[in-house]
Amino acid sequence: MRICIYLLFFAFTLKAQNTLHPVSTSYTYPTDPLVAEKLEKWRDQKFGMIIHWGIYAVPGIIESWSICNEDWIERDSTIRYDDYKRWYWSQSEKFNPIKFNPEQWASAAKEAGMKYLVFTTKHHDGFSMFDTKWTDFKITSGPFRNHPRANVTQHVFEAFRKEGMMIGAYFSKPDWHSQYFWWDKYATPDRNVNYDIRKHPWRWNKFKEFTHGQINELTSEYGPVDILWLDGGWVRPRNTVTEEVLSWGAPIPDFDQEIDMPKVAQIARANQPGILVVDRTVHGEFENYRTPEQGIPSTKSEDPWESCITLGGAWSYVPGDQFKSAEWAIKTLVEIVSKGGNLLLGVGPTPEGEFLSVQLERLKEIGKWLERNGEGIYETRTVDQFKYEHFYFTRAKDQRRFAIRLNNEPLTEEVSWKGNAPKKGSKMFILDGNIPVKWQQEGELTRVFIPKKSLDKLAKDAAITFKFEQ
Helix, strand or coil, X not given: CCHHHHHCCHHHHHHHCCCCCCCCCCCCCCCCXXXXXXXXXXXXXXXXXXXCXXXXXXXXXXXXXXXXXXXXXXXXXXXXXXXXXXXXXXXXXXXXXXXXXXXXXXXXXXXXXXXXXXXXXXXXXXXXXXXXXXXXXXXXXXXXXXXXXXXXXXXXXXHXXXXXXXXXXXXXXXXXXXXXXXXXXXXXXXXXXXXXXXCCHHHHHHHHHHHHHHHHHHHHCCCCCCEEEEECCCCCCHHHCCHHHHCCCCCXXXXXXXXXXXXXXXXXXXXXXXXXXXXXXCCCCCECCECCECCCCCCCCCCCEEEEEECCCCCCCCCCCXXXXXXXXXXXXXXXXXXXXXXXXXXXXXXXXXXXXXXXXXXXXXXHHHHHHXXXXXXXXXXXXXXXXXXXXXXXXCCEEEEEEECCCCCCCEEEEECCCCCCCCCEEECCCCEEEEEEEECCEEEEECCHHHHHHHHCCCEEEEEEEC
């Protein structure tokens, strides 16, 4: 197959990932006290890393989606669909990440100020990044099988756990490689199961058994796991398909594609008491927090949520990808946290198993800002008025309040905001350097005076954080 196929999906990747799942007003708070406790701990973390890594990294194309036969997906028209799928599956025979360095990933995440991980143990293509007993389509069956770190998920989890991170396992509910999901007897016209479950209940029951078996492995053989992050929201009971779901434009069959979520949660929590279950976009008791994608909701929410957004244009490694600035990431984090959410930043390793130098540089820059300003981010919650012009506001769980000014305009010796007035007579500091500042209250307007000697240094930052009591 021609070399051009390796670069075919760069532009497609950027286009396909620009999707913001709507944030529903429906949320069910967990009743299990261990889950509720874990959820509040997770909300305190604010900043995490999601890593997409699989056979799609070898040619450097969009993860999994290129084998889905829907009309929004572009492929080289000279290649037959079945031939393309065979070529895609064959990447498992080339995936040999001999520079696999999970310690580099974990160290970079810690240096960035991240507090938790979500790692793709299996994407929609069905390639397992762990030593599952339920399929041979896995990292430990290919050319990497004799490497001492062949069981990739184990070593990723261990490396991040050693850095004090909460651990999340991304797991795709659909599995396009499984004969119990995409059965070779029929064509694969779209993302859904390709046979009528009502006519072949035995086959679907085998798929549920397969799914439950893999989830049992992930939650019993890989140490403490805090989050089971389930993707593939079209695999769901038919009666949960709402206008929100239909707005995606995805094809929806006339029957249930449910994998028995009560059983999934039971298995996971028997192995990992209190584990968060995130059944993305399927609102209810198994969506412990919501996950808008590639964007930020316009309003704040007291319910737990997380925006998952890529550092580059793609979730996974794509040659020539363009990476966003550290300034963008910092400002994005500030806005998300002020609205009550967490930021889960997507970073994709190379096919050899390393982060690129540009990714490491961006993460280091973000971490430098958080070292100086993290008090206004971590363990905070929302205030009623979360924004005023270029200011975003957060609160600690005591009397501390924070006004974070995005430096979207030149910084001057006086800045001001309305609302969220400091307590009368209280002291105010700039977190970076713990610099005391004078302030005055004039009606609703809080006027703050920045020392001239600090102005040039502070002006170079993406944002400045003021601390005060209220």
